[in-house]
Amino acid sequence: MKKQKQLIEEATIMFASDSGGGSQIIGTQMTEASAIAGNDVATLPDYPAEIRAPAGSLAGISGFQLRFSSLTIHTPGDICDVLVAMNPAALKVNIDKLKPNGVLIVDIDNFAQRNLRLAGYNSNPLEDDSLTRFQVIPVELTRLTREALKDTDLTQREIDRCKNFYALGMVCWMYNRPMDYAFQWLKEKFATKPQYIEANTLALKAGNIYCEATEQFATSYEIKPAKFAPGKYRNIEGNMATALGLVAASQKAGLQLVYGSYPITPASTILHELARYRNFGVKTMQMEDEIAAVGVAIGAAFSGALGVTGSSGPGIALKAEAINLAMIAELPLVVCNIQRAGPSTGMPTKTEQADLLQMFYGRNGESPLPIIATSRPSDCFETVYEACRIAIKYMTPVIFMSDLYVAFGAEPWLIPKVSDLPAIDVDFPTDTDGFEPYLREEVTLARPWAIPGTPGLEHRIGGLEKADISGNVSYDPDNHEQMVHLRAEKVARIVEDIPPTEIFGESRAELLVLSWGGTYGAVRTAVEHKQAEGESVSHVHLRYLNPLPKDLGEVMKGFKRVLIPELNLGQLRQLIRAEYLIDAIGLNKIQGQPFHIFEVESKINELLRGDV
Amino acid sequence: MKKQKQLIEEATIMFASDSGGGSQIIGTQMTEASAIAGNDVATLPDYPAEIRAPAGSLAGISGFQLRFSSLTIHTPGDICDVLVAMNPAALKVNIDKLKPNGVLIVDIDNFAQRNLRLAGYNSNPLEDDSLTRFQVIPVELTRLTREALKDTDLTQREIDRCKNFYALGMVCWMYNRPMDYAFQWLKEKFATKPQYIEANTLALKAGNIYCEATEQFATSYEIKPAKFAPGKYRNIEGNMATALGLVAASQKAGLQLVYGSYPITPASTILHELARYRNFGVKTMQMEDEIAAVGVAIGAAFSGALGVTGSSGPGIALKAEAINLAMIAELPLVVCNIQRAGPSTGMPTKTEQADLLQMFYGRNGESPLPIIATSRPSDCFETVYEACRIAIKYMTPVIFMSDLYVAFGAEPWLIPKVSDLPAIDVDFPTDTDGFEPYLREEVTLARPWAIPGTPGLEHRIGGLEKADISGNVSYDPDNHEQMVHLRAEKVARIVEDIPPTEIFGESRAELLVLSWGGTYGAVRTAVEHKQAEGESVSHVHLRYLNPLPKDLGEVMKGFKRVLIPELNLGQLRQLIRAEYLIDAIGLNKIQGQPFHIFEVESKINELLRGDV
Amino acid sequence: MKNRTSSSIPLAVQTLTKQDFTADQDVRWCPGCGDYSILAQTQRILPDLGIPKEDFVFISGIGCSSRFPYYMNTYGFHTIHGRAPTIASGVKAANPDLSVWVITGDGDALSIGGNHFIHLMRRNFDINMLLFNNRIYGLTKGQYSPTSEQGKKTYSTPMGSIDNPFNPISLALASGATFVARSLDRDPAHLRGVIKAAFEHKGTSFVEIYQNCNVYNDGAFFTYTEKETKADNTVFLEHDEPLVFGKDADKGICLNGFKPEVVSLTDGAHTPDALITHDQFAEDRTLAYFLSRMTEAPGLPHPIGIFRSVENPCYEGMMTEQINAAKEQMGEGDLEALLNAGDTWGVE
Amino acid sequence: MKNRTSSSIPLAVQTLTKQDFTADQDVRWCPGCGDYSILAQTQRILPDLGIPKEDFVFISGIGCSSRFPYYMNTYGFHTIHGRAPTIASGVKAANPDLSVWVITGDGDALSIGGNHFIHLMRRNFDINMLLFNNRIYGLTKGQYSPTSEQGKKTYSTPMGSIDNPFNPISLALASGATFVARSLDRDPAHLRGVIKAAFEHKGTSFVEIYQNCNVYNDGAFFTYTEKETKADNTVFLEHDEPLVFGKDADKGICLNGFKPEVVSLTDGAHTPDALITHDQFAEDRTLAYFLSRMTEAPGLPHPIGIFRSVENPCYEGMMTEQINAAKEQMGEGDLEALLNAGDTWGVE
Numbered sequence A, B: 001m002k003k004q005k006q007l008i009e010e011a012t013i014m015f016a017s018d019s020g021g022g023s024q025i026i027g028t029q030m031t032e033a034s035a036i037a038g039n040d041v042a043t044l045p046d047y048p049a050e051i052r053a054p055a056g057s058l059a060g061i062s063g064f065q066l067r068f069s070s071l072t073i074h075t076p077g078d079i080c081d082v083l084v085a086m087n088p089a090a091l092k093v094n095i096d097k098l099k100p101n102g103v104l105i106v107d108i109d110n111f112a113q114r115n116l117r118l119a120g121y122n123s124n125p126l127e128d129d130s131l132t133r134f135q136v137i138p139v140e141l142t143r144l145t146r147e148a149l150k151d152t153d154l155t156q157r158e159i160d161r162c163k164n165f166y167a168l169g170m171v172c173w174m175y176n177r178p179m180d181y182a183f184q185w186l187k188e189k190f191a192t193k194p195q196y197i198e199a200n201t202l203a204l205k206a207g208n209i210y211c212e213a214t215e216q217f218a219t220s221y222e223i224k225p226a227k228f229a230p231g232k233y234r235n236i237e238g239n240m241a242t243a244l245g246l247v248a249a250s251q252k253a254g255l256q257l258v259y260g261s262y263p264i265t266p267a268s269t270i271l272h273e274l275a276r277y278r279n280f281g282v283k284t285m286q287m288e289d290e291i292a293a294v295g296v297a298i299g300a301a302f303s304g305a306l307g308v309t310g311s312s313g314p315g316i317a318l319k320a321e322a323i324n325l326a327m328i329a330e331l332p333l334v335v336c337n338i339q340r341a342g343p344s345t346g347m348p349t350k351t352e353q354a355d356l357l358q359m360f361y362g363r364n365g366e367s368p369l370p371i372i373a374t375s376r377p378s379d380c381f382e383t384v385y386e387a388c389r390i391a392i393k394y395m396t397p398v399i400f401m402s403d404l405y406v407a408f409g410a411e412p413w414l415i416p417k418v419s420d421l422p423a424i425d426v427d428f429p430t431d432t433d434g435f436e437p438y439l440r441e442e443v444t445l446a447r448p449w450a451i452p453g454t455p456g457l458e459h460r461i462g463g464l465e466k467a468d469i470s471g472n473v474s475y476d477p478d479n480h481e482q483m484v485h486l487r488a489e490k491v492a493r494i495v496e497d498i499p500p501t502e503i504f505g506e507s508r509a510e511l512l513v514l515s516w517g518g519t520y521g522a523v524r525t526a527v528e529h530k531q532a533e534g535e536s537v538s539h540v541h542l543r544y545l546n547p548l549p550k551d552l553g554e555v556m557k558g559f560k561r562v563l564i565p566e567l568n569l570g571q572l573r574q575l576i577r578a579e580y581l582i583d584a585i586g587l588n589k590i591q592g593q594p595f596h597i598f599e600v601e602s603k604i605n606e607l608l609r610g611d612v
Numbered sequence C, D: 001m002k003n004r005t006s007s008s009i010p011l012a013v014q015t016l017t018k019q020d021f022t023a024d025q026d027v028r029w030c031p032g033c034g035d036y037s038i039l040a041q042t043q044r045i046l047p048d049l050g051i052p053k054e055d056f057v058f059i060s061g062i063g064c065s066s067r068f069p070y071y072m073n074t075y076g077f078h079t080i081h082g083r084a085p086t087i088a089s090g091v092k093a094a095n096p097d098l099s100v101w102v103i104t105g106d107g108d109a110l111s112i113g114g115n116h117f118i119h120l121m122r123r124n125f126d127i128n129m130l131l132f133n134n135r136i137y138g139l140t141k142g143q144y145s146p147t148s149e150q151g152k153k154t155y156s157t158p159m160g161s162i163d164n165p166f167n168p169i170s171l172a173l174a175s176g177a178t179f180v181a182r183s184l185d186r187d188p189a190h191l192r193g194v195i196k197a198a199f200e201h202k203g204t205s206f207v208e209i210y211q212n213c214n215v216y217n218d219g220a221f222f223t224y225t226e227k228e229t230k231a232d233n234t235v236f237l238e239h240d241e242p243l244v245f246g247k248d249a250d251k252g253i254c255l256n257g258f259k260p261e262v263v264s265l266t267d268g269a270h271t272p273d274a275l276i277t278h279d280q281f282a283e284d285r286t287l288a289y290f291l292s293r294m295t296e297a298p299g300l301p302h303p304i305g306i307f308r309s310v311e312n313p314c315y316e317g318m319m320t321e322q323i324n325a326a327k328e329q330m331g332e333g334d335l336e337a338l339l340n341a342g343d344t345w346g347v348e
């Protein structure tokens, strides 16, 4: 049989299996291979809720969505071209994500009665008519894998665990991906267990050959490299980039990094990542709770280290009192809030951006803090680095906001040169002459970072209101008012560090779409599409939430209407309305899921044309 | 010598001494006596910062300001007619509060070199010219008291502690106050120490006679009773009224009251007060921290009690995560935030209203909660009662906001009849038929309060997102969105319980002054004054902050401008601007002190006339 | 509820079965997880306790273990991380008639919830706490916990953890716990017995259950639970019995000053009389504390069973007493009188 | 800093005086408060410790006691209620060369801060904690605390408190504290000695100091501090010495099973040899625990002194070791290499 090879622009694939089934692994393999092949890639892992559910149950399905493209892309895709479903539950959970006429690969060996029942199917969807709108490719994946590995020494159970690599081999064939990356990875991963290297390599190859051999697969696809700015790239997950950004900031500042944390999804992987950098002098401390975690970071900051703490909404709530202490003590501190879907425990493995106002206001009294948010995995590095820079320059805690979607997503990252990273100047005063703990730098209003161990600069700080300049405890009414204003002013002055707002599109148009955080990809793509259709719409994505860029009010004046899409009930909108008295319109989704591009597009359509 | 008696409308007196010196006691005595005499009264105790400082030091001064009037008053007064200063520090701390030509009574026996130095005086103010703008009445208070009590068996130290009653005797003479109330009080207070009754009674009388006898006092004043609505009155402090309101709500609802708390200024006295009501079945539980305190209240609510917790800003911050749990679990709970000056530990003995946005937004995710605020000591009862009523009716935590100024202030309270209190209906379901833990009442959207111990209604709740109706854990995207909207809608519907907004003054005018919380008195008085001068200004004071009254937008349209005076940097203003896109103007004071009437008046002037 | 004695059990109650305590939700622990056994034993023993189903309340924090209440067809509250003891205290304070159970994990109880843990112990509410100790954070996918052994390599400690672990039994004792026990997920009969004893104890009952997390910390307790090693590495505490252990009950534990010593019962040098006799009712808690420390000394067996069981007044009981006393002294609260107390005056 | 031995003390350091440690702020405790003495003894002993003033850091929570750092002319941080141990841990972790002191109260350390307290003990940072135990909340004006005796009447417990108090020494021991001592505000020499020993101990040192709050809990410890009663009601623990006490050193304490017994040394029936000999260096902490419980039995004297002092690796030291090991294994971190690690590709 003559196979066809077709050139396409891009593809989106979803791997889905029981959570122990290896979807995350082969998803990552395919991502790396595609990235190395020069595609732009974007991924979206979809972890099951909390605990490993019994095999075959709906609650236990783990998914990995991957989009790779010869064009620049910003999201893992609204809808999939291919779905690889390892069992009925995986099918059921994900079938809605497959586009009409999309390719559905299923392991039919797993479609026995018991599995169907576990997935809540009354009849076998492969046998009834429910899947006719797709190209269903049933594969005896279990049998074929066993067959391929029958000469290995592995137990049946071990053999079955190689099925995912068999599937990967198939997908590699479909998209003409070289398998070298996977071979290499297996060698490193199982360095001490050569039998696993062999078996998975066999499975991989067998899957690949299967496609070449069988008539089920007629066409393979080729996706050319995307155009990237020149430079060196690697594929990176959001939390990994955040961890690297923190290490980079500490190194550039010449400071020790002390990261205090308490495990919580989706922040934990920052802790895991940083714990591997002891050779950079990084001190990760898993503490008894979130309060202790921020406590050690504050203590470290007082001692002259870069103190950082990270958590997610419920844990951040617990840190509020201590963050407020750092605020009044005017110590540099970076607080990473990797948001997940709330309220309360909420949906811990789902994404949302509903903690913005919590970060603004979740502390008693007037407690202004700079807040910046990352927009995508590759942006985490730069944004958290900027958070560190501001914290040190202005002597203030800074809130860095990310979210689960960004934290767990991956995409190519243009690796910066260390020498190109912005300088972070640290000045530990030593001069006792005229030293005062709350004497401020004129421009930034930062107070001196005088650290224990410095002779002659002994002083006391604390959470009681402090007298201007001396820092002594003060109950003087006018002093309190002055200090409240000084602290607000200090944060306001950070506006000088914010570059002019970049408008994507015309600076005067019908509609401005204003966004922040992890919605960047969907919003940017939607606006690109609309602009390509000639619509009068522009996009501004905010990194700095507090203070807002000083030209933002002016920028918004160029537009008849402002649309603010958010994964919450309208939190940025509330701030924009209050600040600029603009009747900004919201597009609000609160489903624990990122925006689909089409959702943003149709809201734009609605606003531009009045179609509802 | 013939003494004169002069009829006046009102007077404001300040007693000031070392914190052990008894100012609070005689202040309270004079307040009660004046209230019983039919005056309207308002008080403002001014506690020193935290700890008892050494005798004679500025930091240790405790003050008590009292205004009594034959007219209706709303504040303890901007400025005093009389200052009783027991030592130089008391003088120094408070002299700015005495009006020009005001009466200054000092204990000259305490103006020795050492005391002057402790107070930071270089020269004796009684001897230099610094006090010429006042009517200084130096009294040998120490010597005179010792003289008067020389025949008692008390030690000199004990005798000296009676000085405050000597001073009270003098003030009673000045304002023609009967001393019976004080006599009676002494009898009860020192029931087991008759020698103290005798001594203080002697001192009281001696002070009174001293004024009658000496030429220093030429005029005494008489203040006629104020006009009150008919009824029975008592003088009440804010926190005491709050405690009574909670007991009343629990009794009317037929529920046990469980109050979980952890001591913190200025909330602790609610705990102290409630701890005295064991005979009402009130269970006060002083817990290990604020989290445990709200935890027991939530547990109690789950069990079918009225669960209440109280704290101040820093403690409230700690409770955020648990309050969020109660929100998603949809349990009735009342959270009392008795605000103090922040941020962080701030100025714990001073007042502020800067926690409003914290109460709105200080929790992760979308976490809407009803918020209501009391305006004055006598209003605490009704407002906290209303908080309980809403909590139970709508099955939701409710935030009750007060502040230190209201909590520690006192004024006459028209005692309600128990039968007149609004009904609080509690319905614990028992019918197992069709029972679902999250099946909602149609109008209020309240879910059923099915309590442990009820056969057949066994069910599980928790902080994970729950499926509509069944309350089971759900990760379904659409369900999450629906639940987020349902919870928001439930709070929004409370608007139906809010009476139409009362406008004090014309409903169409130049200026609306919009206020909330403890600023009521100063704002209302300022507006009264301006209205009396014929100015076009009205006043609306909000009890309900979330939701806002539904007619508020309409109401505000009747005014050209809206002024929002707040003891913060503009928190209600931020909400009003965002909600109504109105360019509301702020008058913001953040000094740990309440507004003076004149401050509000001059802002009104400025806005009405453009004088700056 | 505990004061209902078995003789007064209504018939309807006696006929409850395990099935009655099984909720309709799918159990979502990893296949093979030790939590299944604890759930099953609890569901099996509850029908025997003689109280109606609706009087049971299970309250948990967050963690794999804390999903437990969802699977029990009783009242349940899956609260927030570490705070279950506080919410349970509120439940019990408000309604002392309920049988209140706290389900928690080593992270939930001893890390974020450490403070509530020690305070619950000292207050002595009549609450039963089952701590599923798997020496790992299961739900957040494998970080070390406050009971993980020093040097443990986990995702958050790739070079090994450096904190010393807590001994939960010692901590509970030092906090004032009146009932302290340890059991094993893999010894169903013993587990049921301990759960029952915890229920029967009036006051806070603390039960540490060694629980296997087969995904993140597999085999952590196999020395104490598996047939080959169990007998030589554990000693089962029985009241008034000498501390004897070993496959053939051939070893015993003697006291040497304040130190425990293993002796052979077969070499003729020692008889059971020389051994330490367990006294779970000892007012003084030094013995119990001493036993709890045996876990750390090498060569010594691990004690399993009830360390201490002493009756002390319960918080909720004392609260009720105060209320009764107050009512006696001041009369049942009268709201009208309360509002009108103090100095009042009338205005016509 | 503690590893600087006295022989290597620079001259400048040796000449520090109490005055050098006195800050310019007015001390604002109530006249007569026991805090004054603790402050004075600390200021007196610090110059003798042989380290420069700038290396001292005092960290406190909130409470009367917690104002302490303001009065010390060293680095200081008056943090938030209960959290001082966490902030101190951060200070020490970031800079192990500093001498870090936590100043706390019974409410601060054992109520809101209980969790950080027990975790600090188990981590064994080289930090010294002085707990001012006045068995009351001073700063918030007189509510009962977790060390208040049951039945205590305070503003928040007009009918008496119903929780059992903690024994801070027992709790510290059970949490794994390596140095545990008790001293008295009114015994300046003893207090200085204990503070010095705490400083010299490498690892977390916990010192409970009985402190008189003359305003809200006056005389709480007079039995142990005042001349008339002190000798008969306290026993001073000295390493390797028998437990002897009484005005004329006429009484001693024997061990009976696990129970302490007071015996007379004058009736001829007992000699000092029969008494318990204190061993503060015992690895096993049962003796120390046993001594800590003596506070509760009636008739027994109250132990004052060092209960336990054992060297164990410190958290910050092990952290440094891991860092050194990592550097050795992987080489000093190279940022450029780190960013470029993994699979990279170039685009021209």
Ligand SMILES: Cc1ncc(C[n+]2csc(CCOP(=O)(O)OP(=O)(O)O)c2C)c(N)n1
Pocket (backbone or CB within 6 Å): A262, A263, A264, A265, A290, A314, A315, A318, A345, C062, C063, C064, C065, C066, C081, C104, C105, C106, C107, C108, C109, C132, C134, C136, C137, C138, C139, C140, C145
């Ligand atoms: C405030 C908060 N912090 C952190 C978490 C994340 N979290 C959930 S469970 C858990 C630890 C679970 O460990 P353990 O209590 O031992 O329970 P197990 O899963 O092992 O049964 C953590 C850290 C959370 N849900 N809430």
Ligand SMILES: Cc1ncc(C[n+]2csc(CCOP(=O)(O)OP(=O)(O)O)c2C)c(N)n1
Pocket (backbone or CB within 6 Å): B262, B263, B264, B265, B290, B314, B315, B318, B345, D062, D063, D064, D065, D066, D081, D104, D105, D106, D107, D108, D109, D132, D134, D136, D137, D138, D139, D140, D145
């Ligand atoms: C979060 C928080 N909760 C409560 C308080 C109020 N508070 C301050 S100090 C204190 C207790 C003080 O008692 P203790 O620690 O024994 O210190 P002492 O004043 O007796 O020295 C409390 C409850 C606070 N400042 N912050």
Ligand code: SF4
Pocket (backbone or CB within 6 Å): A051, A052, C028, C029, C030, C032, C033, C034, C035, C064, C065, C134, C138, C139, C212, C213, C214, C215, C216
């Ligand atoms: S992760 Fe461990 S503790 Fe959690 S369910 Fe799985 S096996 Fe059990």
Ligand code: SF4
Pocket (backbone or CB within 6 Å): B051, B052, D028, D029, D030, D032, D033, D034, D035, D064, D065, D134, D138, D139, D212, D213, D214, D215, D216
């Ligand atoms: S209240 Fe008590 S502890 Fe606080 S300063 Fe006064 S005497 Fe000392």
Ligand SMILES: [Mg+2]
Pocket (backbone or CB within 6 Å): C063, C105, C106, C107, C132, C133, C134, C135, C136, C137, C138, C145
């Ligand atoms: Mg665990």
Ligand SMILES: [Mg+2]
Pocket (backbone or CB within 6 Å): D063, D105, D106, D107, D132, D133, D134, D135, D136, D137, D138, D145
């Ligand atoms: Mg105290």
